[in-house]
Amino acid sequence: MSVAKKVTSIVAMAMITFTMINYTSINTYINRLKYDTITVQKPAQSLEDQVKDEAKKRRKDPRDAVIDRVWKKTPGYNGVEVDIEKSLKNMKKDGMFVEKHLIYRQIPPKIHLKDLPPAPIYRGHPDKQMVSFAINVAWGEEYLPEMLSILKKHHVHATFFFEGRWVKKHPDLAKMISKAGHEAGNHSYSHPNMAILSTSKTNEEIVKTNEVIEAVVGHTPKLFAPPSGSFNEHTVQEAHKLGMLTTLWTVDTVDWKKPMPGELIDRVMNKIHPGAIILMHPTQSSAASLDTLVKEIEARKFKIGTVSNLLSETRVLSSDTK
Incomplete structure (x- = not known):
């Protein structure tokens, strides 16, 4: 075999090897993207958002006064909700969410005892x-x-x-x-x-x-x-x-x-x-x-x-x- 053919053969082998290595690396990377869990850190929730989230969980709707079929006149009952503004003000001195510092306010019903016959x-x-x-x-x-x-x-x-x-x-x-x-x-x-x-x-x-x-x-x-x-x-x-x-x-x-x-x-x-x-x-x-x-x-x-x-x-x- 001539020297030129040997050189050509070696170059060809090197290119094939390089291509295979490169393909394997790319394939491995793609598979990692498919199956690996990438952790994305969420930004810290603001104090205001924390209070608003708690307010949604803790709200209870008021109940109207009614004439019950059995118990006749039944009084209404106030609902309750978190006062977001006052709660935030109460917590800002600590700079963090503190459950015991939530401030509540009552929500009156629409129909009262005095409205009933x-x-x-x-x-x-x-x-x-x-x-x-x-x-x-x-x-x-x-x-x-x-x-x-x-x-x-x-x-x-x-x-x-x-x-x-x-x-x-x-x-x-x-x-x-x-x-x-x-x-x-x-x-x-x-x-x-x-x-x-x-x-x-x-x-x-x-x-x-x-x-x-x-x-x-x-x-x-x-x-x-x-x-x-x-x-x-x-x-x-x-x-x-x-x-x-x-x-x-x-x-x-x-x-x-x-x-x-x-x-x-x-x-x-x-x-x-x-x-x-x-x-x-x-x-x-x-x-x-x-x-x-x-x-x-x-x-x-x-x-x-x-x-x-x-x-x-x-x-x-x-x-x-x-």
Whole structure:
């Protein structure tokens, strides 16, 4: 073989080798692009974007007041949302997102109790983690000091529905109850069966009691609790005309039957629910049960407040915003 042919052969072999090496390298690179995961670092999220994201997650829409098929008038319940502007201002001093520094604001519903036609009311909103003691007072004044002492110890306020005659006989007790921060409600004047009264007599029973209570405690009740839960359409209409709600209950202690404390407590705790109105009277059974009852209700994470507070649209925020 001549020298020229040898040189040509060597050059050809070199070019083939170079091409194969180059092809392999390109092929390997392409395969790596296909199958390798390329990590792209996301830019750090701004504090404002973090707060806005949390605001979307935490918003809860308000609920309108309605006439329920079973429970009749049901109050509305405020929604809740993060106040982005105030939350950002609260966090800027730290320069970072801090959950506990979120600021919330409540969103009122569009339809309120006052917008609904006359109807009785049995409970607060079923999403509201609160209950109320509705204590009807027409007798049993000897048990009131003990009950008031227990409520004071636990910083709990109740609604006392006063019979008008009782307030006239015991004005000092009525004043003491009101000064302790409890709510005064109307329980008729003479404890009649409201279901059989005429419209004029119904009006008289409610108005006369309002006048007595206003004269003694200084304000006019906004809630009317018919004796024994007995009422008719006239009752509800007359109360409504006077700017009052006809209120009943969903949990009955049946304390007038003199149950043992354990029985009364079990009866209540087996039926307790968000928005419950718990009917009581000043009796030995209720006085003996009240301390434990308050502890057990609060252990279930319920707040205890007046009936008016229960029926308000104000949201209980302690657990709702977590």
